[in-house]
Amino acid sequence: MATVNTVLGPVGADKLGKTLVHEHFVFGYAGFEGDTTLGEFDPEAALQTGIDVAEKLKVHGVKTVVDATTNECGRNPDLLRKIAEKTGLQIVCSTGYYYEGESAPAYFKFRAGLGDAETEVYQMFEKELTEGIGKTGIKAGVIKLASSKDVITDYEKMFFRAAAKVQKETGVTIITHTQEGTMGAEQAELLISAGADPSRILIGHMCGNTQLADHVRVLKTGVFVGFDRFGLEGVVGAPLDAVREAVLIGLMGTGYGKQILLSQDTVNFWLGRPLVLPPVVQQMLAQWHPTHIFEEVIPVLKKAGITDEQIDMLLIENPRRLFGD
Numbered sequence: 001m002a003t004v005n006t007v008l009g010p011v012g013a014d015k016l017g018k019t020l021v022h023e024h025f026v027f028g029y030a031g032f033e034g035d036t037t038l039g040e041f042d043p044e045a046a047l048q049t050g051i052d053v054a055e056k057l058k059v060h061g062v063k064t065v066v067d068a069t070t071n072e073c074g075r076n077p078d079l080l081r082k083i084a085e086k087t088g089l090q091i092v093c094s095t096g097y098y099y100e101g102e103s104a105p106a107y108f109k110f111r112a113g114l115g116d117a118e119t120e121v122y123q124m125f126e127k128e129l130t131e132g133i134g135k136t137g138i139k140a141g142v143i144k145l146a147s148s149k150d151v152i153t154d155y156e157k158m159f160f161r162a163a164a165k166v167q168k169e170t171g172v173t174i175i176t177h178t179q180e181g182t183m184g185a186e187q188a189e190l191l192i193s194a195g196a197d198p199s200r201i202l203i204g205h206m207c208g209n210t211q212l213a214d215h216v217r218v219l220k221t222g223v224f225v226g227f228d229r230f231g232l233e234g235v236v237g238a239p240l241d242a243v244r245e246a247v248l249i250g251l252m253g254t255g256y257g258k259q260i261l262l263s264q265d266t267v268n269f270w271l272g273r274p275l276v277l278p279p280v281v282q283q284m285l286a287q288w289h290p291t292h293i294f295e296e297v298i299p300v301l302k303k304a305g306i307t308d309e310q311i312d313m314l315l316i317e318n319p320r321r322l323f324g325d
């Protein structure tokens with residue numbers, strides 16, 4: 001049985017238990033570091049929020065959360081370790097970069113102009129997965145990749161190829177961000193053609209795409225897909241949950257349930273200044289919270305005839321297979 005690096009050390013994939021594969025304990029849009037005075041980081045508040053979220057998840061039997069925050073968006077392995085130590089929740093930390101439009105592309109673009117940045121990205125992934133992140137001693141357990149709406153840019157492709165190389169050498173699991181569920185098949189094909197193992201790839205945010213044909217095209221490559229933005233409705237191009245649920249139930253009914261994972265992509269603590277949401281956005285995001293799947297989504301699935309066994313497949317068995325056998 002394969003092991004997975006959590007922030008407190010390796011665990012067997014069979015010990016992951018009920019898993020949310022794409023959440024954020026903290027997240028900041030690249031550039032938040034520049035808002036130095038009014039956006040100053042409050043580590044105590046972030047820790048307390050993380051503990052509260054972990055405790056709420058534990059009530060629903062969640063054992064493991066994959067924190068999908070990328071390196072330049074405020075990923076914080078020390079904070080994740082403290083949350084894990086205080087609550088017993090297993091947390092997997094990512095290594096990776098976000099998509100070009102919302103990332104911090106200047107750094108590796110500059111380096112690419114001078115030399116072989118793809119090899120440098122490869123070295124970064126490899127070191128953070130096998131030796132640890134900075135001086136923390138905490139190893140990343142997953143690679144996070146991302147691409148833009150309707151295109152995988154040359155900048156983004158560099159990260160995909162570097163990740164496939166590391167995946168071949170280490171067996172590490174790759175999770176992705178698709179923008180509005182576009183380019184899912186292209187992401188899978190790019191990784192697989194560069195040598196990555198489809199059974200270790202999760203194409204994320206596919207629930208942002210309501211076209212069944214696009215889902216089937218991705219699923220046929222043998223990868224997993226994420227219905228991992230439940231509760232994020234009507235903003236950033238996201239569909240309503242009711243539509244996500246219809247697509248999910250349809251795919252499960254046609255035998256693709258073994259390749260689907262659930263999560264919510266919640267951001268539990270925003271880096272930079274506190275977020276001020278206009279009332280209309282607050283209303284749209286009312287369901288976007290860490291236990292939404294358990295409280296509001298699973299009841300809908302059950303009503304449609306999805307069994308407890310199938311729900312365990314989505315939340316326990318599929319994460320185990322994504323990270324393990």
Ligand SMILES: [Zn+2]
Nearest residue numbers: 022024068265
């Ligand atoms: Zn995310």
